[in-house]
Amino acid sequence: MGSGQVTDSSAPFDFRGKHVTVAGLGVSGVPAAKVLHGLGARVTVVNDGDDERARTQAAELETLGVTVRLGDGATLPEGTELIVTAPGWKPDKPLFTAAHEAGVPVWGDVELAWRLRDRDGRKAAPWLAVTGTNGKTTTVQMLASILRAAGLRTAAVGNIGVSLLDAVTGDEEYDVLAVELSSYQLHWAPSPRAHSAAVLNLAPDHLDWHGSMEAYAADKGRIYEGNRVACVYNVADKATEDLVRAADVEEGCRAVGFTLGSPAPSQLGVVEGLLVDRAFVEDRHRNAQELAEVSDVNPPAPHNIANALAAAALARSFGVSAAAVRDGLRAFTPDAHRIAHVADVDGVAYVDDSKATNTHATEASLAAYESIVWIAGGLAKGATFDELVAGAAKRLRGAVLIGADRALIREALARHAPEVPVVDLDRTDTGAMLQAVQEAQRLARPGDTVLLAPACASMDMFTNYNKRGDAFAQAVRELGA
Structure with missing residues (x-):
């Protein structure tokens, strides 16, 4: 981990009269255009699409000028003197090539928010930032719950549905922000300097956007740049520690690990059913602080305990008490479709983890249960499934496959778990979910878990993973009716 004083490149930027192009409408582009217009910039919004929603948003902005x-x-x-882009716009788009050739800087909405965070004389709220391939939203929500339990004014913001721009430019004042950042957002955000930050895990994802695993990891690693107090990493995922070692941070910033095992000094971990801290205590070589019980984590699946430890590490880096960590974890309720228990029917548990849209998330989900009838399939996004299936084979009672790329999973099952019975549903209509649940019920035995953890995207059959999870839950309710 590099050390030394890191210069903050986010110097004040006078937008008055500047010609700023906003790339993309939608959840980030519209707020960015409004904020920039309010700061006196001459704003042009460019958008690839020309559908009804885009025209409605355009009409609203045009009334402002x-x-x-x-x-x-x-x-x-x-x-154009500056581009502010939606995070999903790929770096190789012709617009950005032209900007590079013309010497025009490109910011994302997170970069813009960072530049605006201390305007109007208000004290800027420090950021506790989280990224990773999986678990970001849950960890940030846990973190916000812990911070609230400590009596701090906070919000979960960023890649979580609440705009960072709204948080930093709105009327409400915060003591600290819990910030979720995607690899897309980090790519377009060179300046943010967090109080402390965590990379939860790294696995191949969005490689079509980033171009390579190395580029993806490098963008994730930006979250550590300039950290002041702690860089939190996953002891079980060496790539996250490597990113800490490569980061240029403030003098005195510490590397803090989290582990599902017993923690070493400067780590948080688990001892005899307790979450414990050996990082933010006096004499950490000899002492540990009990933070909470594993049963305080909802649900207490291994990957969710890891999320809780990461959230606790960030909160402790901000001076939050052990009691607030415990109270915040107890108060936290996970979002729908994230390893959510739907019902028990005839002694079988039915669990909705529709949010498990890649193999890394599904691996964590499968590891949470001993005997599983697995419902999987959808759009593979270029993924392969051999490693996933080989690791989970001993836990599988059976598998029910749906969706456009189900053959890839079926073939991996044939190679690595040939004894596992497989039902291959040759359907991609939304009604297939009811049949899938019925087939899973037929395969399951009392004590088993029927787990929807698709390892694939949903758009071949459903609008999004939420709709897929809703269809699963409705199918389960029909079983028990």
């Missing part, structure tokens, strides 16, 4: 160009996101508007 913002120029909007629909169906043309490739051309750099003449006179």
Whole structure:
């Protein structure tokens, strides 16, 4: 881990009269355009799409005096001095190539939020930031719950549905922000300097966007740059520790690990059913602080305990008491479709983890149960399933496969778990979920868990993973009716 004083490149930027192009409408583009217009910039919004939703958003912005160009996101508007892009826009788009050639800087909405965080004389709330391939949202929500239990004014913001721009420019004042950052957002955010940050895990994802695993990891690693107090990493995932070692941080910033095992000094971990801290205590070589019981984590699946330890580490780095960690974890309720228990029917548990849209998330989900009838399949996004299936084979009672790329999972099962019975449903309509649940019920025995953990995206059959999970839950309710 590098050390030394890190210079903050986020110097004040005067937007008055500047020609700023906002790339993309939607959840980040519209707020960015409004904020920039309010700061006196001449704003042009460019957008690839020209559908009804885009036209509605364009009409709203045009009433403010913002120029909007629909169906043309490739051309750099003449006179552009800065681009603020939606995080999902790929770096190789022609717009950014043209900007690079013209010497025009490109920021994301997170970069813009960082630059605006201390305007109007208000003290800027420090950021406790979280990224990783899986578990980001849950960890940030746990963190916010812990911070609230400590009596701090906070919000869970970023890649979580609440705009960072709204948080830093709104009327409400915060003591600290719990910030979820995606690899896309970090790519376009060179300046943010967190109080402390965590990378939960690293596994291949979004490689079509980043171009390589190395580029993906490098963007994730940006979250550690300039950290002041702690860089939190996953002891079980060496790649996260490697990112800490490569980071240039403030003098005195510490590397703090979390582990499901017994913690070494400067780590948080688990001892005899307790979450314990050996990082933020006096004489950490001899002492440990009990934070909570494993049973205080909802649900107490291994990957969720890891999320809780990461959240606790960030909170402790901010001076939060052990009691607040415990109370915050007890108060936390996970979002729907994240390893959510739906019902017990005839002695079989039915669990919805529709949010497990990649193999890394599904591996963690499968590891949480001893005997599983696995419902899987959808859009594979280029993933392979051999390692996942080989690791889970001994836990599988059976498998029910749905979706466009189910053959990839079926073939991995044939190679690595040939004794596991497989039902291959040759359907991609939404009604297939009811049949899948019925087939899973037929395979299951009392004490088993029927687990929807698709390891794939949902868009071949459903609008999103929420709709897929809802269909699963409805099918389970029909079983028990």
